Amino acid sequence: MLETSARLLRLLSLLQTHRDWSGGELAERLGVTSRTIRRDVERLRELGYPVHATQGSAGYRLGAGAALPPLLLDDEEAVAVAVGLRSAAGGSVAGIEETSLRALTKLEQVLPSRLRHRVNTLHTATVRVGATGPAVSPDTLMTIADACRRHEGLRFDYASPRGGVTTRSVEPHSLVSFGRHWYLVAWDTDRDDWRTFRVDRLTPRTPYGPRFAPRQPPDGDVATYLSHQLSSRTWPCQATVTLHESAEAVADRIWPGMGVVEAVDEHNCLFHVGADTPSALVWMITSVDADFTLVSGPPELAEALRVQAARCLRAVRAT
Numbered sequence: 001m002l003e004t005s006a007r008l009l010r011l012l013s014l015l016q017t018h019r020d021w022s023g024g025e026l027a028e029r030l031g032v033t034s035r036t037i038r039r040d041v042e043r044l045r046e047l048g049y050p051v052h053a054t055q056g057s058a059g060y061r062l063g064a065g066a067a068l069p070p071l072l073l074d075d076e077e078a079v080a081v082a083v084g085l086r087s088a089a090g091g092s093v094a095g096i097e098e099t100s101l102r103a104l105t106k107l108e109q110v111l112p113s114r115l116r117h118r119v120n121t122l123h124t125a126t127v128r129v130g131a132t133g134p135a136v137s138p139d140t141l142m143t144i145a146d147a148c149r150r151h152e153g154l155r156f157d158y159a160s161p162r163g164g165v166t167t168r169s170v171e172p173h174s175l176v177s178f179g180r181h182w183y184l185v186a187w188d189t190d191r192d193d194w195r196t197f198r199v200d201r202l203t204p205r206t207p208y209g210p211r212f213a214p215r216q217p218p219d220g221d222v223a224t225y226l227s228h229q230l231s232s233r234t235w236p237c238q239a240t241v242t243l244h245e246s247a248e249a250v251a252d253r254i255w256p257g258m259g260v261v262e263a264v265d266e267h268n269c270l271f272h273v274g275a276d277t278p279s280a281l282v283w284m285i286t287s288v289d290a291d292f293t294l295v296s297g298p299p300e301l302a303e304a305l306r307v308q309a310a311r312c313l314r315a316v317r318a319t
Contacts, residue, residue, distance in 0.1 A: 004040075007032070011040050013072045015051060015062035022059040075115055082107055082119045093138050134200035136182050141175065143204045144184055148172045153209020154186070156202040167205070170195070171212045174222045178230065185222040187215055194218040196229050227260045228272065235274030239281050239297030243271050243290045253288050270295070278304040 007030055014021060014029060023034045030037070041051050041060060050063045073081065085104040108116060147154045154172045159165050170186035177183075182199035219225040243250055247263035250271075254261055259273035271288065275281045278300040285292060286308070294302060 004043075008040055008043060009072065011037070012044060012049065012062075015044075015049075015060065016072055020054045020059050020061050026060070078107070078111060078115055079118055082111065082115075083122060086119075086123055093136055093141065134181065134198075136200050140199060140202070140204060141182065144172060144175055144199065147208055148174060150208075150211070151214050152211055153189070155205040155209055156197075157205065158197060158203075159201045161198075161201070168195075168197070168202075169209060170197075171215070173214070173217060175199070176222055176226050178226055183226055185217070185226060194225065196226055224260065236276060237278055237281055237298055237301070238272070238274045239285070239301055240270055240272050240295040241285055241292040241297075242295055243269050243288060243292050245269065245290045250288055250290055253290075258284060279308075282308050 010030060011026065014026060023037050026037045027034045032040075044051050052061050052063045053059070054061050082104060085100045085107065108119070111119065144154065146152075151171075153169060155167065155169050157165050158168050169189050170184075171189060172184060172186045174185045175182060176185060184197045184199055184202070186195060186197065187193075188195040217225065219228060242264070243261075244267065246266050247261045247269035250261060250269065254271075259271055262270040262272065264270060271285070271292070273281060273284050275284055278298055281297065281301055282304045294305065
């Protein structure tokens with residue numbers, strides 16, 4: 001039989017799997033009587049763990065309490081938390097860098113050497129390229145996330161990149177971390193259409209707006225919609241080509257913000273892309289390294305493709 005302290009830790013580990021346990025199941029797992037389980041549950045409660053009795057059965061469930069008690073993490077969970085805290089310490093959410101470092105220090109003090117080595121190895125081998133995006137207040141992110149979860153309208157002041165501040169009323173759908181920025185995807189009630197907003201440019205107003213019935217996300221899902229908004233639809237030159245490979249085959253060759261791939265069948269897909277100039281479009285389309293057919297685009301794009309093709313032929317003939 002396990003000693004009392006070891007048994008309490010084992011019991012706590014079982015309760016933290018977030019399922020209902022009957023007293024008999026716990027007793028069988030720990031090799032003790034149901035009476036011992038009842039005593040151990042009382043000890044956990046005295047230590048601040050909110051162990052609730054489940055209704056309709058002689059069972060137990062670990063709930064949320066007024067204070068945060070210690071948590072038990074397995075090896076993979078501990079490594080995941082440590083890596084997440086390291087990322088948060090250098091991320092784009094303002095005000096949590098120092099807090100993340102304090103939490104990481106506490107965690108690393110108790111990590112077994114084998115896990116500390118895994119975390120340090122990953123950190124040493126990882127290089128952050130480029131600057132992070134504009135800092136975003138965690139309070140702002142929490143306010144938006146709460147409104148999304150509750151399906152409650154949101155009002156905020158929004159600073160346009162072209163200057164000026166407007167007050168917007170929206171039905172928030174999702175927060176999306178894309179590249180170096182945070183975005184809110186929402187239904188704009190004044191414009192009767194979907195819109196995206198940079199979170200670092202908005203200041204929420206209180207109180208929340210009325211409750212609303214959630215709408216189906218645009219373009220099937222918010223990630224695809226945001227990719228469209230940040231790629232082809234925002235550029236002065238836009239084009240669509242048919243790539244003569246499947247969407248799965250070319251997916252790894254399309255970087256975020258470059259364009260949007262739309263599956264057609266197992267041999268073809270549509271590639272929607274945008275750029276500043278027709279020449280830039282030519283480079284982006286050909287960089288995918290797939291046979292393609294031009295579907296639509298500015299008149300200058302066809303000529304730019306011919307010029308590029310002639311340039312490549314001259315290069316081959318010169319060798």
